[in-house]
Amino acid sequence: MVDPKTQSASxxxxxxxxxxxxxxxxxxxxxxxxxxxxxxYNPPKPNPRCVPxxxxxxxxxxxxxxxxxxxxxxxxERRVLMLVNPEREGPYTxxxxxxxxxxxxxxxxxxxxxxxxxxxxxxxxxxxxxxxxHGKRIQMNxxxxxxxxxxxxxxxxxxxxxxxxxxxxxDLPSFIHFPVHFVEHFDKPRYPAESVDTSQSxxxxxxxxxxxxxxxxxxxxxxxxxxxxxxxYVSKTLNPSAERVNKGASSRPRRETTSSVYHVIMGxxxxxxxxxxxxxxxxxxxxxxSWYQYQHFAxxxxxxxxxxxxxxxxxxxxxxxxxxxxxxxxxxx
Ligand SMILES: [Fe+2]
Numbered sequence: 217m218v219d220p221k222t223q224s225a226s227x228x229x230x231x232x233x234x235x236x237x238x239x240x241x242x243x244x245x246x247x248x249x250x251x252x253x254x255x256x257y258n259p260p261k262p263n264p265r266c267v268p269x270x271x272x273x274x275x276x277x278x279x280x281x282x283x284x285x286x287x288x289x290x291x292x293e294r295r296v297l298m299l300v301n302p303e304r305e306g307p308y309t310x311x312x313x314x315x316x317x318x319x320x321x322x323x324x325x326x327x328x329x330x331x332x333x334x335x336x337x338x339x340x341x342x343x344x345x346x347x348x349x350h351g352k353r354i355q356m357n358x359x360x361x362x363x364x365x366x367x368x369x370x371x372x373x374x375x376x377x378x379x380x381x382x383x384x385x386x387d388l389p390s391f392i393h394f395p396v397h398f399v400e401h402f403d404k405p406r407y408p409a410e411s412v413d414t415s416q417s418x419x420x421x422x423x424x425x426x427x428x429x430x431x432x433x434x435x436x437x438x439x440x441x442x443x444x445x446x447x448x449y450v451s452k453t454l455n456p457s458a459e460r461v462n463k464g465a466s467s468r469p470r471r472e473t474t475s476s477v478y479h480v481i482m483g484x485x486x487x488x489x490x491x492x493x494x495x496x497x498x499x500x501x502x503x504x505x506s507w508y509q510y511q512h513f514a515x516x517x518x519x520x521x522x523x524x525x526x527x528x529x530x531x532x533x534x535x536x537x538x539x540x541x542x543x544x545x546x547x548x549x
Pocket of ligand 1: 329
């Protein structure tokens with residue numbers, strides 16, 4: 217009797233003779249050859265699927281304001297226009313980041329809930345809004361950054377007159393790979409909360425404080441991250457920051473494995489993203505895919521302030537963070 221281990225494959229299975237037989241046959245048993253697709257799975261450089269894009273505030277805002285009239289109070293939590301990348305379906309602004317514009321009208325409440333996703337908000341316009349996070353009610357003012365850490369009960373509301381619009385930043389695309397995002401709704405519209413002093417809260421970062429930090433530093437272009445009091449990232453996934461670019465000046469050109477979403481707080485200018493020029497002004501939001509080279513140029517008339525969030529904490533934690541020109545001699549083994 218012939219030992220099957222010493223038989224050649226063609227003796228064992230006469231139908232497997234050629235390389236085509238292997239490729240087609242193996243695929244039929246859900247075993248796919250790597251070698252024809254080596255470059256696809258091992259590309260020579262990062263391979264983002266999203267593209268750079270800009271959402272102009274004056275174009276998007278009218279739809280949001282009209283939605284404020286048509287989408288009622290109980291759905292206020294969902295009264296969001298998602299800033300969706302033209303090359304991706306679903307809640308993607310970049311491959312790893314979600315951004316949306318949310319509107320809360322006077323005297324309404326977005327119902328309380330909590331979820332796995334981490335959320336941050338940057339207040340674009342309006343004052344007198346509040347967000348309550350796990351029993352602490354915090355005032356929101358223009359330019360503030362407010363965190364909603366994972367699994368904290370939260371609701372939002374608005375007193376007084378005029379709408380409030382903010383830019384949501386979430387890590388939602390992560391949940392494609394980790395399908396563990398879920399939401400619980402509180403059984404009342406508001407989670408019980410007491411008002412707290414905004415200046416003492418670890419989850420609110422007033423714009424006045426960040427602007428002073430930027431202005432106190434020397435240089436034509438400076439960037440500052442929002443960090444916890446102990447210096448650590450505000451989240452395991454997302455990293456907010458702000459930049460100042462003096463009039464007529466520019467940032468340093470950068471290319472890195474993080475992707476980012478930028479929002480223009482004040483001023484006008486343009487960004488070069490892989491050689492393509494994107495002009496922007498106050499209120500606009502734009503995105504930069506990973507490994508696209510980018511540089512910001514302030515216009516001639518006024519100092520520019522930019523808000524940004526990126527995926528640096530998770531990219532770093534996974535060991536994926538690199539920037540062009542990064543030293544490769546000190547790799548940890
Ligand atoms: Fe939420």
